[in-house]
Amino acid sequence: QVQLQQWGAGLLKPSETLSVNCVVNGGSLSYYYWSWVRQPPGKGLEWIGEINHSGDTNYNPSLKSRVTISVDTSKNQFSLKLSSVTAADTAVYYCARGGGYKFDSWGQGTLVTVSS
Amino acid sequence: DIQMTQSPSSLSASVGDRVTITCRASQSISRYLNWYQQKPGKAPNLLIYAASSLQSGVPSRFSGSGSGTDFTLTISSLQPEDFATYYCQQSYSTPRTFGQGTKLEIK
Numbered sequence: 001q002v003q004l005q006q007w008g009a010g011l012l013k014p015s016e017t018l019s020v021n022c023v024v025n026g027g028s029l030s031y032y033y034w035s036w037v038r039q040p041p042g043k044g045l046e047w048i049g050e051i052n053h054s055g056d057t058n059y060n061p062s063l064k065s066r067v068t069i070s071v072d073t074s075k076n077q078f079s080l081k082l083s084s085v086t087a088a089d090t091a092v093y094y095c096a097r098g099g100g101y102k103f104d105s106w107g108q109g110t111l112v113t114v115s116s
Numbered sequence: 117d118i119q120m121t122q123s124p125s126s127l128s129a130s131v132g133d134r135v136t137i138t139c140r141a142s143q144s145i146s147r148y149l150n151w152y153q154q155k156p157g158k159a160p161n162l163l164i165y166a167a168s169s170l171q172s173g174v175p176s177r178f179s180g181s182g183s184g185t186d187f188t189l190t191i192s193s194l195q196p197e198d199f200a201t202y203y204c205q206q207s208y209s210t211p212r213t214f215g216q217g218t219k220l221e222i223k
Contacts, residue, residue: 035212037160045152045160045203047212060211061117094159100207102150104171106159 002027006095006107008080012114018082020110022095029053029073033099036069036080038091039109046091050099051078058099085114118142118206122215128223133194137218139187139204148208151180151189154217155200163202164189194220 008020022034029052036048049059051069059067068081082089095107119142129135139149147167152160162171164180167187177192191198199222204215 044217045205045214047214050210050212058210062211096159098207099212102162102165102171102207103152103160103205104162104165106161109159 002097002105004095004097004105004107006093006110008093008110008112010111010113012085012112014086014114014116015084016114018085018089018093018112018114019079020093020095020112021077021079022107023075023077024097025076027097029071029076029078032097033058033101034071034078035096035099035103037094037096037103039094040088040091048080048082048093052099085112087114090114117211118145118209118213120204120206120213120215122202122204122218124218125216126219126221128221129194130223131194131196135191135194135220137189137202137204137220139182139189139215141185141187141206141208144184145206145208147183148206149180149182149187150205150207151178152203152205153198153200154203160203196222 003025006022033050035050051057066083071078092109096103097105121140149167151164154160168180179190202218
């Protein structure tokens with residue numbers, strides 16, 4: 001059974017770049033899209049974007065100018081970078097397997113707080 | 117973007133009750149609709165995909181129906197572990213979008 005394990009810096013200052021990584025254990029990056037979803041404290045879920053093993057990406061237009069999602073097939077992992085963060089980017093960031101079908105496996109979540 | 121609207125936003129019910137949550141899409145999404153359960157401090161968990169298919173390992177008291185713009189999630193007999201927040205999500209197009217959530221609380 002595939003398991004997603006994620007990690008990243010938990011505290012950032014405004015204008016810095018958020019970086020979170022997700023390694024896929026027990027499965028291959030092939031045949032699926034891999035997504036990032038975030039959840040501000042006490043609020044709902046927002047899809048950030050997705051990537052496949054070939055590096056094809058789709059981004060949420062609301063974040064597209066600041067988001068980069070990349071994949072490293074040699075490490076079986078994919079990554080999220082969000083530039084120029086503000087307090088509004090404070091959230092739990094989740095990686096998930098899926099995109100155009102269903103999100104059927106999720107990472108444990110990484111809380112990223114943006115504060116000066 | 118396709119807007120997903122859930123109702124109600126919150127719901128109080130008792131163990132053993134039958135509960136229905138609805139989700140409406142701002143345009144037709146065929147059957148590209150998924151349902152998730154989320155408990156505090158945990159990642160969402162997929163319950164139903166493609167509107168009515170039960171994800172492996174999910175109890176059969178959960179069911180989904182609908183197509184086009186209107187969908188429902190039904191829990192046939194609430195169990196203590198079902199008190200959580202539920203989200204619908206469309207996978208018809210990008211950006212993938214979620215409903216605002218329905219918080220199911222114990223009466």
